[in-house]
Amino acid sequence: MFEPLGYAPAYLRVSEEIRGRILRRELTEGEALPTETELARQFEVNRSTVREALRKLESAGLLSRRRGGKRLYVTRPTREAVGGGLSQALALHRARVVDVWEALQAVQPGIAAAAAVRRDEAALQRLEAVAQRFAGRQGDRAQAVADVAGFFDALGEASGNPVFVLLNEPLLRLLKPSLAVIIDRVPQARARIEAAQAKVVAAVRARDAAAASDWMARHVRDFRRGYEVAGIALSTGVGESPDAAVS
Amino acid sequence: MFEPLGYAPAYLRVSEEIRGRILRRELTEGEALPTETELARQFEVNRSTVREALRKLESAGLLSRRRGGKRLYVTRPTREAVGGGLSQALALHRARVVDVWEALQAVQPGIAAAAAVRRDEAALQRLEAVAQRFAGRQGDRAQAVADVAGFFDALGEASGNPVFVLLNEPLLRLLKPSLAVIIDRVPQARARIEAAQAKVVAAVRARDAAAASDWMARHVRDFRRGYEVAGIALSTGVGESPDAAVS
DNA sequence: GGCATGGTATTGTCCGACAATCCGACAGGC
DNA sequence: GCCTGTCGGATTGTCGGACAATACCATGCC
Numbered sequence: 001m002f003e004p005l006g007y008a009p010a011y012l013r014v015s016e017e018i019r020g021r022i023l024r025r026e027l028t029e030g031e032a033l034p035t036e037t038e039l040a041r042q043f044e045v046n047r048s049t050v051r052e053a054l055r056k057l058e059s060a061g062l063l064s065r066r067r068g069g070k071r072l073y074v075t076r077p078t079r080e081a082v083g084g085g086l087s088q089a090l091a092l093h094r095a096r097v098v099d100v101w102e103a104l105q106a107v108q109p110g111i112a113a114a115a116a117v118r119r120d121e122a123a124l125q126r127l128e129a130v131a132q133r134f135a136g137r138q139g140d141r142a143q144a145v146a147d148v149a150g151f152f153d154a155l156g157e158a159s160g161n162p163v164f165v166l167l168n169e170p171l172l173r174l175l176k177p178s179l180a181v182i183i184d185r186v187p188q189a190r191a192r193i194e195a196a197q198a199k200v201v202a203a204v205r206a207r208d209a210a211a212a213s214d215w216m217a218r219h220v221r222d223f224r225r226g227y228e229v230a231g232i233a234l235s236t237g238v239g240e241s242p243d244a245a246v247s
Numbered sequence: 248m249f250e251p252l253g254y255a256p257a258y259l260r261v262s263e264e265i266r267g268r269i270l271r272r273e274l275t276e277g278e279a280l281p282t283e284t285e286l287a288r289q290f291e292v293n294r295s296t297v298r299e300a301l302r303k304l305e306s307a308g309l310l311s312r313r314r315g316g317k318r319l320y321v322t323r324p325t326r327e328a329v330g331g332g333l334s335q336a337l338a339l340h341r342a343r344v345v346d347v348w349e350a351l352q353a354v355q356p357g358i359a360a361a362a363a364v365r366r367d368e369a370a371l372q373r374l375e376a377v378a379q380r381f382a383g384r385q386g387d388r389a390q391a392v393a394d395v396a397g398f399f400d401a402l403g404e405a406s407g408n409p410v411f412v413l414l415n416e417p418l419l420r421l422l423k424p425s426l427a428v429i430i431d432r433v434p435q436a437r438a439r440i441e442a443a444q445a446k447v448v449a450a451v452r453a454r455d456a457a458a459a460s461d462w463m464a465r466h467v468r469d470f471r472r473g474y475e476v477a478g479i480a481l482s483t484g485v486g487e488s489p490d491a492a493v494s
Numbered sequence: 495g496g497c498a499t500g501g502t503a504t505t506g507t508c509c510g511a512c513a514a515t516c517c518g519a520c521a522g523g524c
Numbered sequence: 525g526c527c528t529g530t531c532g533g534a535t536t537g538t539c540g541g542a543c544a545a546t547a548c549c550a551t552g553c554c
Contacts, residue, residue, distance in 0.1 A: 009506060011302065023338060023486065035535060046508050048295055051537090055258065055299045056306040060332060062339075068251060070516050070536055076339035077332070085307060085324070085332055086413065091270060092309075092323035093409040103410040106357025107350075114349060162340040163350040166333065167414060239270065256537060282504060293539050298506090317505055317547050496554090503548075509541085516535075523528080 015053035033072045083169030091239035098234035100174045105220045112216035113209040115158035123158035131197040178242040182226040262300035280319045330416030338486035345481035347421045352467045359463035360456040362405035370405035378444040425489040429473040
């Protein structure tokens with residue numbers, strides 16, 4: 001019949017208060033937070049309590065330190081911070097590589113289409129640069145993986161939609177380990193990826209949304225073939241190492 | 248030329264250590280964490296330091312308290328925790344309602360298709376229950392909004408793909424405010440939504456992935472019409488209140 | 495077996511302290 | 525003018541100890 005009385009420890013109320021200020025943009029990006037002692041004075045709590053509140057905001061990515069710096073500054077969460085949290089959550093929810101692949105399949109064609117429509121010249125050039133770099137190098141597995149992910153990332157940027165950029169990050173992060181195995185084990189993988197990227201780039205340059213979407217769909221579908229050829233079990237958890245399936 | 252020397256404060260090393268244990272499943276979900284004093288003893292740091300580390304993990308959703316409880320338990324991040332972080336990040340990245348809409352347009356058809364293929368009987372019934380509840384009530388704007396979001400959510404569950412479930416949450420959260428305005432201002436909105444949901448449900452029941460995807464695409468496209476009719480500027484930031492466009 | 499009860503353990507919060515070091519200012523040399 | 529060395533103050537990271545509130549558990553009672 002009755003709800004439990006709301007009670008929140010002080011460190012939580014402090015962090016919520018500051019969080020609210022940031023979200024309402026009363027504290028703006030790049031601004032330095034008052035010192036811990038000053039915050040403690042204003043909130044009338046102990047510095048230890050303030051510090052606990054700050055740790056919460058810090059790990060939410062709302063506060064961060066300049067390189068080697070001491071003070072905390074208001075920041076918006078980087079894509080890495082957001083992606084880290086989400087991919088960690090997905091790992092704990094026992095998402096499998098096939099789940100990530102399915103999500104990529106659902107979302108990437110839409111990103112490619114949006115990018116084709118809205119890309120500007122600079123974004124197009126960045127996209128081409130990444131594709132060329134991938135096409136150029138033949139060795140270095142790690143760099144190849146980074147470039148493939150970078151291609152998706154550049155496409156997200158080109159779409160001009162921050163939602164796509166932030167959603168992309170965790171998916172790419174989870175894709176990478178299995179992608180590395182594919183590139184190692186499937187001889188024709190590099191050539192196929194290179195060809196697909198070229199098609200997508202051409203469509204984006206031509207502002208042909210339908211073609212971009214279509215080629216991207218094929219590109220992603222190809223990854224699934226890659227899993228099979230490389231012998232990666234589709235049910236591998238994204239937290240595990242994607243070794244070969246036991247035969 | 249030189250990388251900065253790596254240094255991490257103790258509270259960070261402690262939290263990373265515990266985080267690692269959780270991700271490697273050496274600490275499993277539901278397990279109670281040792282007490283703060285015990286952790287301080289084992290890590291050989293002060294309890295204050297341990298507490299700062301715990302606050303970080305707490306806000307990452309990796310640790311949480313039972314209702315009214317004192318001890319911390321290992322948990323996997325709830326979709327609310329994940330969604331909260333992501334939608335907060337999107338607001339700070341100045342995502343607009345049109346960006347969220349575009350992302351929904353990209354991802355929902357894929358979810359519907361997956362749900363059509365893999366739904367089981369229980370998931371189908373939950374989906375139908377949500378749709379019926381929305382169709383039933385005529386008043387109560389807030390409930391209607393919750394039901395529309397619940398429909399997408401149930402579809403994500405039916406897809407059996409945790410990636411879809413977790414990606415859905417922040418998008419729905421950001422959709423809600425503007426959806427409320429649409430439902431208030433567009434007389435035919437409820438009827439159109441109800442009709443679209445019925446079509447999707449039918450397709451999911453028939454395991455017809457193509458139809459589910461297609462109807463869902465129309466359903467989402469309809470929201471854009473809703474924005475226009477309701478006079479919501481597409482460039483409204485997701486952090487702002489979606490009032491009418493000034494005419 | 496279920497329920498009240500009391501002691502104990504644990505968390506939330508405070509205080510005070512101190513070392514390390516970042517920051518800004520300032521002076522000096524090329 | 526610009527770089528370097530120096531210095532004092534401010535700020536953070538960490539520590540130890542303390543205490544009230546209360547969640548937890550075992551015990552005893554019916």
